[in-house]
Amino acid sequence: MDSRKTGGKAFLEPIYPSTEKLKAKNLGGRQLGKLTQLLLPHVKPQDIPENFPQKMIEELKLMPRFEAFQQIHFPQTQKHYEAALRRLKFEEIFLAQMRMNLLRSQRHRFSKGVVFDAVGDHFNTFYNQYLPFELTGAQKRVLKEIRNDTARGKQMNRLLQGDVGSGKTIVALLCMLLAADNGFQSVLMAPTEILARQHFQGISSLLKDMNIRVALLTGSVKGKERKPILRGVADGSIHLLIGTHAVIEDTVQFQNLGLVIVDEQHRFGVAQRARLWEKNHTPPHVLVMTATPIPRTLAMTAYGDLDYSVIDELPPGRQPIQTVHRLDSDRSNVMDFLKAEIALGRQVYVIFPLIEESDKLDYENLMRGYDEIKTYFPEPEYWISMVHGKQPAIQKEENMRRFVEHDTQIMVSTTVIEVGVNVPNASVMVIESAEKFGLSQLHQLRGRVGRGAEKSYCILLTGKKLGNVARERMKIMTSTNNGFVIAEKDLELRGPAILKVPAKVVWWTLSWRIL
Secondary structure, X not given: OEEEEEOOEEEEEOOOOOOHHHHHOOOOHHHHXXXXXXXXXHOOHHHOOOOOXXXXXXXXXXXXXXXXXXXXXXXXXXXXHHHHHHHHHHHHHHHHHHHHHHHHHHXXXXXXXXXXXXXXXXXXXXXXXXXXXXXXXXXXXXHHHHHHHHOOOEOOEEEEEEOOOOOHHHHHHHHHXXXXXXXXXXXXXXXXXXXXXXXXXXXXXXXXXOOOOEEEEOOXXXXXXXXXXXXXXXXXXXXEEEEOHXXXXXXXXXXXXXXXXXXXXXXXXXXXXXXXXXXXXXXXXXXXXXOOOOOHHHHHHHOOOOEEEEEOOOOOOOOOOEEEEEEHHHHHHHHHHHHHHHHOOOEEEEEOOOOOOOHHHXXXXXXXXXXXXXXXXXOOOOOEEEEOOOOOHHHHHHHHHHHHOOOOOEEEEOHHHOOOOOOOOEEEEEEOOHHHOOHHHHHHHHOOOOOOOOOOEXXXXXXXOOOHHHHHHHHHHHHOOOHHHHHHHHHHHHOOOOXXXXXXXXXXXXXXXXX
């Protein structure tokens, strides 16, 4: 909406987006506006019927629906425009929430699920003899929620959110052992091969003295190596299958799949996740996990069809990551610090942002940064891995593997390593042009370090000229390691992309029935 003046009076003129193809047909924004102005008077109230009760409209002081559609296009005043916008935003949010609540209610009432009613030898043996640390109170609470879900004969569909390092994987493993105790198989799907391999290695190590068979299935598992895995999954001798999207292929047939766990769920499409749910006649329980900080209010809105669990405390003894903000003028001192850490046997990440619209320019920016790093850290004294989105998958995995196995001391990368690289020996994360990143992304990147016993650091490098929002981001990052606090601050800074409405809306959402 554009505000203009004519004859000394202000009036509002709508701005309609168009496309190049429409403009070529002489249907630009101005022409669309004229068409709308011509057609709108022919629209009658019965064409846009009211969908809210009158009592609700009065209590929440909402503009009637037909009037809102009229005023959003050609408002009489600024106040009319704002009232119309408020009504239409509210309607969109309200109906989305009602749909979420309806789906959730139907799932709780009608969806059948396999029953995990026994806590048997596998779970108890691991918990009492092989659990590497005492569970936190938050982990125990989440396990109780999951056990209650899986024992009631309805399909569990739960989102598990936990900050980086909070222990989501051990909760997932205990859930898989619970499934095994009840005669069911489990599958854990990860977004990258390196993350799937890390899960496999970690879980296999924890279960090495137990009679539980674990297998890894990724795109690189071929031929003779693949056939016994498919056979073991089909005959039930493999209890836990860990893999990438390869686990959803039609050739992967389970004997009795009872639990599906999706790690970093936002990296998968809905259709990909759904294909796992269809691998049993009775839908398996579903646990989706994320370390991406999500404010609770936003999580309840965006994932309202899921039950929601959160691990909101870190294991004791974990050292906080020290985060500092440095300017480009401090670069030589930063590089000296990296050399000192490498001399102690540590490893380092250097992350560059994707800030251009052109893939070519992004690639050139990364290569310039890589060349500059090489001047500070020449071969053969130092070895550097580089990872970016334009690399073939095989090359990317190989470069990541070299860093994981300590063949290289420095990883130069874009944000492709934001999720899924676990290198306990890495102690420093340098984020170039940190002002170009959002708070949640900065926190995710910082979570790549601080995974070992040594003190870890995150260095935010920026230019001297920072806007107020960027300066506030740097201040928040250097003052807290709490992902939930950061998520709330991120929402405050960026502002919700939804309309703030009175608390009474909650009552209406819960009480109004869709007939």
